Amino acid sequence: MFNLSRQVKCPICHKLTAWKGYPEFTDRLHCQYCEAFIVVYEEYLRDMLRQDISQTMARYTIAGACHNPVLIKNVIRQNGLIKDRY
Ligand SMILES: [Zn+2]
Numbered sequence: 001m002f003n004l005s006r007q008v009k010c011p012i013c014h015k016l017t018a019w020k021g022y023p024e025f026t027d028r029l030h031c032q033y034c035e036a037f038i039v040v041y042e043e044y045l046r047d048m049l050r051q052d053i054s055q056t057m058a059r060y061t062i063a064g065a066c067h068n069p070v071l072i073k074n075v076i077r078q079n080g081l082i083k084d085r086y
Pocket residue numbers: 010011012013014015031032033034035036
């Protein structure tokens with residue numbers, strides 16, 4: 001699930017730096033140790049969403065899941081793709 005600490009590993013020194021407060025989409029995160037540029041907030045959010053979607057999809061790749069209509073309907077309903085009329 002989401003990285004609630006909002007920590008990001010610096011690609012240069014590999015130490016953790018965290019977003020603080022409520023950043024704007026264009027705000028840039030720099031390492032608090034070596035001051036290297038790490039990421040823009042909008043890019044950080046996109047990466048977080050990609051990871052969350054990948055983890056959600058991985059949970060449903062168990063054997064036989066694609067043949068289970070109840071499971072498929074639940075996944076679709078949870079993602080707002082269909083209404084409860086089905
Ligand atoms: Zn660093």
